[in-house]
Each structure stands twice: as C-alpha cells, then as structure tokens.
Amino acid sequence: MLARLRSDVDLWVASADAEGDAYLVPLSFVWHGGSLVVSTPRASRTARNLLRAGWAGVALGPTRDVVIIEGPVEAIAIGEDPALEDAHANATEFDPRTLAEEYVYLRITPRSIQAWREVNELEGRWLMRKGAWLD
C-alpha cells in the first residue's frame, strides 16, 4: 500500500461545490510526509471545491484494483514549503512554480483508506479508519 502511494503518479479527485454539483478530474500527485500533494490552479473548480469543503475523496489505481482515500485538505501557497514543492516537481515532472498562472498545492492527509479489487465488492477493505492504520 505504501509502495503504491510512493510509486503511483496520478489519482482521480472528486469534488463538489456548495450547490452539490460534483466534478471529477485526474491530477498528478506525490506522497510526501504522510500526505498526498497535488497542485492545480487556485481558480480551478477542483481547488475552489476542495478548499470550500475542506475534505477530499481521491482514488488511485485502475478500477479493478482501487484505493480510495479520504481526508482533510489544506492549501499551501507557492513558496511556503520548498521541500514539498521540490518533491511534487520531481514526482510529477510538472512544476507549477514555473507558470504565470497562480497554482496552489493541496495537501490531503488520509483519514480513511479503502482498497478493493472487484467493482462489485460492495464492502471495500478498510486499511485506515479515523486516521489509524488497520493492518
């Protein structure tokens, strides 16, 4: 599981606005200091939705070998945490510090992790609940 977090590069992020309209995008991430870190334009729907909610649900892996992670979201401005920013750039081969558009880093710290292999398994296997690893 940790190997997966360290080696995967992309995840799916679901977010929603205050009206309950959901939005789904793929983003690159790095596993850094026990959190998932993504970066997206500060004005994007995903950033606005996640920072409004303060909570994210993300999925890694193919649909038949799924890891679903939920947890709180914090915004980190460019320049605030250079180690995190370097880790993100190295892992994703994408460096938002080089762009004119204002990006923000979003740090998602797992509070629950579920994994399952088959789509129709209704009960995923819990690897973490309420912030505690169960394995």
Next chain:
Amino acid sequence: MLARLRSDVDLWVASADAEGDAYLVPLSFVWHGGSLVVSTPRASRTARNLLRAGWAGVALGPTRDVVIIEGPVEAIAIGEDPALEDAHANATEFDPRTLAEEYVYLRITPRSIQAWREVNELEGRWLMRKGAWLD
C-alpha cells in the same frame, strides 16, 4: 471513441449530496442505445446523489488517456426495460436482478465528452458539447 464506449467495462462516477460532499466510486457500465448504463443499490450514496442532482460526471480510461462524460441521469427500475437490463448483465457480468437488495439502473446520456492524454493539459479536447458530436 465509440469503440472505447463499447469495449470498456468500468468507469468512475463522481457524485455529491445537497451539502456539497463529493463521493467517488468505480462502477461497471454498458453503452446501450446512446447512453451509459450503470446499476447500484437504490439506497447507495451514488444512486441517491445522482438522482438528487439529475446530472452525472463520469470518467473512463486510465488517468493519461481520459474520457470525461457529463450528462443527465434517469433512474430505471428493475423490470422496466428488459433489453437494457440484459445488455447490462452481458457487458458487466453482474446481474442486479438476481439480488435481494433493491438495485436501480442509472442511464447517463452524454451531453458533453472530453478526452485528453496528459494530466497537465488544462484544456481537454471536446468530442461533444451540448449533446452534439464535434468530430
């Protein structure tokens, strides 16, 4: 694109409740009669959220070869459309008609389709907008 809709079996569904809490799950689907059809327990978060919103955003494919489809959602009760139900069971190898728990079919008819290969392409390629194919 149509070949992909006809051959893929799984997609990601993002949904949200009225409070703006997003939820992400993988589901099996069939492309039937110009719509995507999935099935999930009527009491599930996904069914409740999608039927509340009347609109779904779904993603197919790996994160670097993404198809994102949005469109209205209709509920179809078990027994209401046997051809659709047979098509769903054949494609997904999962037949909710055989289960004790009440399932519902959700028919998602594309109004927009975007596809892109690289995560950091900010502008996806539009294949359909407002229900009209652009290719």
